Amino acid sequence: MAIRSQKAAEEQRTLVEMSWDPITRIIGNLGIYTKIDFSNKEVVECKSTSSLFRGYSVFMRGKDPRDSHFITSRICGICGDNHATCSVYAQNMAYGIKTPPLGEMIINLGEAAEYMFDHTIFQDNLVFVDFCEQMVKETNPGLLRRAETAEAPHGHIHGYRTIADIMRAFNPFTGAVYREALQMSRLTREMFCLMEGRHVHPSTIYPGGVGTVATPQVFTDYLVRLLRALDFIKKAVPMNDDVFDFFYEALPGYEEVGRRRIMLGCWGAFQNPGVVDYDYRTMNDWGRAMFVTPGIVLDGQLLTTNLVDINLGIRILLGSSYYDDWENEETFVTRDPLGNPVDQRHPWNQTTLPRPQKRDLENGNYSWVMSPRWYDSRTGDHLALDTGGGPIARLWTTALAGLVDTGTVKATGHSVIINLPKSGQLPEMQFEWKIPKWSNTIERDRARVYFIAYAAAMAVHFVEQALGEVRAGRTKVFTDFDVPEEGLGCGFHEAVRGVLSHHMVIRDGKIANYHPYPPTPWNASPRDIYGTPGPYEDAVQGMHIFEENGPENFKGIDIMRTVRSFDPCLPCGVHMYLGEGRVLRQVHSPTLGTSVSG
Amino acid sequence: MTKSNTATKVKPKAGKGRAPAAIRTGRAMVSPDFTSHLQGVNEGNATGHYERQRGHLPDGRSTAARSTGINPSAHDPIDPRMPNLSPA
Incomplete structure (x- = not known):
């Protein structure tokens, strides 16, 4: 954390500039620059920056389209398989083919394992460091004292008597939950590798299907590991609930931390093998048949679940990003296969023109991330949708749409019911994720553990279906x-952390244009041409600070919890370019297992 | 604080089309669209490939011939009602 210490009198308030750059526990170069009014305990202004430029959309041009899932997988070292899968979906559409049902189930099983792996490692090994005993002791000692005497309501399931006991189990490297989660991440990655060959860049998924040889053994090997993971998940859900409920109770008003207008986007996951044909003209039908329903939620209302509407509404804006505009560049797609006009600012028509420059946080450009927005044709607004780290948007759209019903998972219109079968140590259990009142830091984090349970329940469904296909000899x-x-x-x-789209145009058998849009460009976007702040900025700006430390030893824990609740991950957002600028090394942020102040 | 990377400035060359920015890059060793698939070489994805391969039945099922060329019928199920699960 860098404290500029210069106090600027703005609006007759004393503001202290504070910055965290880079923010740790994520990959990439995310920087958060804030102005804080300590006398009123409020964050007055926040800007989110990235110093990372990748240029996939630049160098994908001219390549063989069949290579695109192998290349785009390398965008990320943690969710590469999501990119490979998404690229395969885009290629299937371009080639006019569909994956056989068993192949589709194998991809679904691999992706379910990925969600279980990635959410677990992020939640228990990264997010909970912000909620662990050591951290709370440094930032809110009063809260820890209260946690020592607060009984954990679900202690009989997870085995921790008090909230402070849970917080101690979160301590990095020494806590029981932290260490068990690492074991779990190994197990779930093994599940993934059984289906997709290798983690995190799958070796056995291709357009048109998979190279995994479907034998009964591969599925039973998966199932054995899944049942072990279920024991862990059944304890994790109530334990998470206990901690998050305690924060609401012990810190009145904590629901305002990281709260922003409910503007969530989910692009859907787990294709339904019986419906999907990858034809653009029927995309609405097979999109709605997905086992995580795509949709946009605005102010608690489901705007649409139609993937065609979602697709056509995507706009890539500039405003504070280091790029030249492509307004006068080539238009690759004027109308979609249904005859709808396609905007010049849509990814199909985007031309990436990087323009490296010095960062100007006051009045100029300050990020390599562009500003993806969704155009609401009813109001003419360009909505700065967020994914809330993925799970909250997925559960919210799925719950409201009420379309998913597999037995293991049922969407009710106001909640999602998750049924987990009997496992080694624990009996059959049911969880219900209910639509929360707020889109805030705590609810984003809570939804994550529920989605681990969701993915596990869907995996149970897929593995049963897949074994049925194998037993029939198909x-x-x-x-x-x-x-x-x-x-x-x-x-x-x-x-894993939210919406992902890949848009591809093929000409002369080669890629003419290719644009992957992962979740973090949506979440970490800077102010657009209309001045609308991106979701991180919006969520942090105006936030009340609950940390007990003053400016001298301020850690910014509430800000960090908020940014990390979005599961930030930037390599897919935009290679390190240093230009004429300098990298600040005088940086600290709340650090793993140390009491050294920042 | 550390100094920035010691990248030398390279001016965009005139007459080479639009230079997006003065980003310093290495000498290109191959063209971006250098083919990764050679014409005339069989490709795994090519249509008709499924039918040409032994052991793959038209309805999506398979026989042991998919897995082995050595006396494959000995590896097929002994009862025709059983699913044919060819070895991996």
Whole structure:
């Protein structure tokens, strides 16, 4: 954390500039720059920056489209398989093919394992460091004293008597939950590798299907590991509830931390093998049949679940980003296959023109991230949708749409019911995620553990379906195809931390244009041309500070909890370019297991 | 504080089309669209490939011939009502 110490009198308030750059516990170069009014305990202004430029959309051009899932997988070292899967979806559309049912189930099983792995490691090994005993002792000692005497309501399930006991189990490297989560991440990655060959860049998924040989053994190996993971998940859900409920109770007003207008986007996950044909013209039908329903939630209302509407509404804006505008560049797609006009600011028509420059946080450009927005045709607004780290948006849209019903998971219209079968140590259990009152830091974090349970329940469903196919002898997992000279494709999926889309245009059998849009560009976007702040900025700005420390030893724990609740991850957002600028090394942020102050 | 990378400034060359920015890059060793698939070489994805391969039945099922060429019928199920689960 860098404290500039210069006090600026703005609006007759004494503001202290504080910055965290880079923010730790994420990959990439995210910086948060704030102005804080300590006398009123409020964050007055926040800007989110990235010093990372990748340029995938630049160098994908001219390549063989069949390579795109292998190349785009390398965007990220943690959710590469989500990119590979999404690219495969886009390629399927462009080639006019569909994956055989068993192949689709294998991809779903792999992705379910990925959600379980990634959410667990992020929640228990990264997020909970902000909620662990050591951290709370440094930032809110009063809260820890109260936690020592607060009984954990679900202690009979997870085994921790008090909230402070849970917080001690969160302590990095020494806490029981922290260490068990690491074991779990190994187990769930093994599940993933059984289906997709290798983690995190899968070796066995391709357009048209998978290379995984579907034998009974591969599925039973998966199931054995899944049942072990279920024991862990059944304890994790009530334990998370206990901690988060305690924060609401012990810190009245904590619901305002990280709260922003409910503007959530989910692009859907887990294709339904019986419905999906990857034809753009029927995208609404197979999109709604997905086992995580795509949709946009605005102020608690479901605006749409139609992937065609979602697709056509995507706008990539500039305003505070280091790029030249592409307004006068080539238009690749004027109308979609249904005849709808496609905007020049849509990813199909985007041309990436990087313009490196010095960061100007006051009145100029300050980030390599662009500003993706969703155009609401009813109001003409460009909505700065967020994903809330993924799970909250997925559960919210799925709950409201009420379309998913597999037995293991049922969407009710106001909640999602998750049924987990009997496992080694614990009996059959049911959890219900109810739509929360707020889109805030605590609810984003809470939804994450519920979505681990959701993914596990869906995995139980998929593995039963897959074994049914194998027992019937229907073992085909791959479809032949030829690459067309001209083609158009888009893939919609959920990366672990939220919406993921890949847009591709093929000409002369080569990639003419390719744009992946992962969740973090949505969440970490800077102010757009209309001055609308991105979700991180919006969530932190105006936030009340609950930390007991003053400016001298301020850690910014509430700000860090908020930013991390979005599961920030930037490599897919925008290679390190240092330009003429300097990298500040005088940086600290709340650090793992140390009491050294920042 | 550390100094920035010691990248030398390279001016965009005139007449080479639009230079997006003065980003210093290495010498290109191959063109971006250098083919990764050679014409005339069979490709795993090519249509007709499924039918040409032994052991793959038209309805999506398979026989042991998919897995082995050595006396495959000995590896097929002994009862025709059983699913044919070819070895991996």
